[in-house]
Amino acid sequence: MHFPRNILSKAKAGPYNARLTLIFVVLAAILEGTLAGYWFFILQPKLEGEISAYSHSLSQAQAEVLALALAEHHGKERVERLSLIMDKILLFRLPQSDKPFTKNISLEIDYDAIAAPDLQLDFSRGEPDPKNCLIIDIPLYSPTSKELLGIAQFSNNLLILDDLKQDVRTKLTFGSSLIILLLVIVWLTVARLSGRLSAYASELAQAHKTTQQIIASLQDARIVLDKNGFIVEINPYTVHILLYGEDELLGRHISSFMEDSSFLKDDHLLRFQSKLIMDNTELIFIARDGSRREVMVSAAFILSEQGELSGIICMGKDISALKNAERQLEEKRVQMEHQGRLSALGEMATGMAHEINQPLYIIRLAADCLGDYFSFKKPDSQEAGDVKKILDQVDRANTIITNMRSFARADVRALSGQNMAIPINLALSFFREQFRQHTIELHEDISDDLPMVLADPQKFEQIVVNFLSNARYAVNDRLLSSSSPYTPYITARLFREDEKIIFTVEDNGIGMDEETRNRCMEPFFTTKEVGQGTGLGLSIIHGIIIEMGMKIEIDSTPDQGSCFRVVMEAVDCD
Amino acid sequence: MKLPTNLHKVSFGLFLCLLLQLMCCLELMASDSPELRRLRAGMDLFPSFLAADTQIRQKKAEDGKLHIALIYNDNPRRAEQQAEHLRQIGKIKNIPLKVQVMRPQDLRKNNELLAGIFITQPHLPQLPKVVHHGKTHSVITFSPFNGDVAQGISGGISVTARILPKVNIPTVKASGLRIKPFFLRIASLYE
Incomplete structure (x- = not known):
């Protein structure tokens, strides 16, 4: 939700009444000032001008009569006539106030133009020395010769102007007050x-503040994008997830932080835009530290009034922990499934061991008897040696069966310091003859003076046997499939590397691709033909290695070979 | 074929009547124009301007008359009408008037002493020459038309709510004229 920031900031600033009052006071002052200016500089001079013109016009009209009397009459009769006309003019009254329009009339004659004794015609009528008057000089021309005979000076009452000004002022004041x-x-x-x-x-x-606080407290990422996908707003949790600063996020395109930005492509957007909402979609963001953040995103599309996309509001929940938990759960489920299978296998092994133990026991009993017989009769004969071999192999078979039973029962024996060369050589002794017969070169580099390692020698022998067995399979398989000259070899090494004791079995067999290498430890995973392998060997070995606190590393390249490497901690048995 | 001939005559007659009526209308309109009104008002004031000249008596011609010239540009008829008006007044200061109508270029040819020159047409192209003549011969020049006084004519009229004589003081001084102070009191002075 976007709020106009200026409104919010003004709301914080408080009421505007004082400012508003000031504006209106200034407005009223300007108005009054304008009206006063209009009155003093325009209206009043105009009124005065009009009244002056009005007075001039009236006086001019009356002056014509005076000029006629001045030109047509002579002597005393002229004086009488002029006095009469002037008295008549002085009788004129203002319509409303009943005051005289003209307060005084004076004549001033050009005696050069009129034949009369000097000053005979220079006289005045009306109020002497009138006040508040408009003085107007009207020339008196002869109607016949058009010569200037004199000047009539009219003192016209300014009351009409005052009345008019008062009237207009009252109206103006009333209007301005309104x-x-x-x-x-x-x-x-x-x-x-x-x-x-x-x-x-x-x-x-x-x-807005409450909403912002709610948004800030959300344990969900909230990102607002513009229509082009650029980030315009984020909440603190987004910063928490992506580990970028707010300034680093704002203004950048959302795809900068995504592993796959295909959801921003037009076809996707159009598909979601038609619904105006994008339901939970899992997207992967890359945090500043390079870690992947799996986020469940839902988005709402903001449309303008014209129906065009103007922005996107995205809400995201970080489900990385959930996803990790799911993966761990899946691993545990697989492990438990494996355990279940191993348990079933253990039951089977226990049964088989019980069944095999009986004939072995009889074989051993018989072999013991034969041994006693030949050691007594022919102690150095070949038969005595063969009997001994029978007894050794029966012991070995018995040990294996015991191991199987103990493995199936997850029987953890107490580990003790061992010279790892002993179980390795023992295991190698089983394969030397086999390899020779199959023309497989066996290279042995077993150091027997290395520090002790905490281990169960029989279980480690089982590891070595498994490695050698797998190596034999690998080189045989390549031998069968190879058309070019090929010399299979297997190398077993035991050596020291810093504080570690390393055992490696390397072959130049068929090798493994990446997927096979990643999955070879899984129970029942096998690349062998049906019936040739159970897929349990390396899985069991892996369990034994982990049980003894060792590490296994596998290096393999298809058609070049594999190297299984067991890393063991040397111990000081003193 | 007679009918068309008669019809032509009637039409021609009607056309002439219309033309005559149109000319009358134009004449009426012209006689009521503001300039004509100023001309008449000016002519009414012109004698008082002449009478206000204190040296008017020395400006009599050899025939004992005051010679007045009415100047026109292209309308002698109008000038003649105004001349007739002045002739009716007949005398200024009891001195008989002789009113003549002439074009500006005739001023140079006329060697007679003039008492006054009256302009009867506005926007006279030769106005500067008239002004010059007035100044050099100390003759009152008078034009009722707006703006001419400002161009150097010595007298005119000022029209506001009333009509007053207008006197161009610099020209009057330059012309050596002497106007009665009494007259100057009621006149509008251009300085």
Whole structure:
């Protein structure tokens, strides 16, 4: 969810009423100032000009009559006539106030243009020395000669201007007061709305904060992508999973952190976009330390008003631990299955050992008798030697059976310090003749003066036998399949490497590919033909090696050979 | 075939009537134009301007009359109408008037002493010559048209809520004219 940050920040800043009030006060001041300016600089001069023009026009009209009287009459009659006309003019009243329109009229004559005694016609009528008047000089022309005869000076009452100004001022004041009142109403309304808006914004900010806290506390990764797949928002848990800093993640493409970004391809997106949601999908992210993080991702697509993809909100749960647990569980299940099979095999081995022990016991009894007989009669004869061999092999068979029974019972014997050359040589003695007969070169490099190793010699002999048996199979198989000259060989070595005692069996047989090498320790896994192997050999060996605290390493290349290497810890038996 | 001939005559007659009516309308419109109104108002004030010249009596010609020239550019008829108006006044300061209508270039040819020059047409191309003539011969030049006083004509009219004479003080001084202070009191002065 995205909140406009400016709204939230303003909500935190508190109410704007003071600022709003200031704005309205300034607005009202500007308005009043404008009106005052309009009144003083435009309206009042205009009114004065109009009143002046009005006065001039009226005076001009009256002056025509005066000029006519001045031109047409002479002597005393002219004075009388002029006085009469001037008195008439002085009678004119303002329509509303009933005050005289003209307070005074004075005549000033050009006696060069009129034949009259000097100053006879220079007189005035009306209020002497009038105040608050508009003085207007009107020239008096002769109607016939058009010559300037004199000047009539009209002192017109300015009350009409004052009345008009007062009237306009009253209207202007009323209008401006009305506007101020409207402004105040608007201000109150806006302030109220602003208060509500501020409260809503505050609630919104609080809700946003709570949401952010919830998101921050989520144990799920939350990533918001833009329409092109670039990261625009993450929560702390995402940082926790991917181990990158927030700055390193923001602005980068999501595919930078994914093992496989195919889900971002258009066809995938379109498929999910049609549903507007992507249900749980397992994706693998690569953390900063290079570790793989398996994440169960669900995504919701944000569409613009035009229906176009504008972003993706992804929620991811780190299931790496779960997956590891599943894998470990699977391994345990396989091990338990193996154990079950081994247990069944042990039961079988116990039964078989019991059945074989009986004939072996009889053979041994008979061989003992024969041995006693030949040691008494022919102690150095070949028969006495053969009987001894029979007895040795019966003992060996008996040991093997005992081992099988103990293995099946998971019988762990106490380990003791052993010279590993002894069980190795014993095992090799079984194979020397076989290898010779099969023209397999056997190279032995067994050091018998090495430090002791904690081991069960019989079980280790079993390991050596298994290795040699497998090596024999490998070289024989290659011999059969090889068309070129091939000399099979097997090398057994026992040597010291630092503090470790190393036993290796190396062959140049068919070798193993990677999959076979990885799976060769699995129970019942075999590359041999049906009936030729049970797939248990290396599995049992592996169990024995682990049981004795040793390690096994396998190096193999197809058609070149294999090398089985057992790493043992040397012990100080002193 | 008579009918078409008569029809032509009637049509031609109607056309002439329409043309006549159109000319009358144009004349009426022209007689009511603002410039014509200024011309008439100016002509009404021009005699008072002449009477305000304190040296008007020395400007009588040899025939004892004040010679007044009305200048036109391409409309002598209008100038003649105004001349007739001035002739009706007849005298200024009891000195008879002799009103003549002429083109600006005729001023140079006319060697008679002039008391005043009145412009009867606006936007006179030869206005500077008239101004020059007025200044060099100390003759009142008067134009009722807007802007001419500013170009150097010594007198005109100022039209606001009332009509007042307008006096170009620099030109008056340059022309050596002497105007009555009484007249200057009511005049609009251009300085």
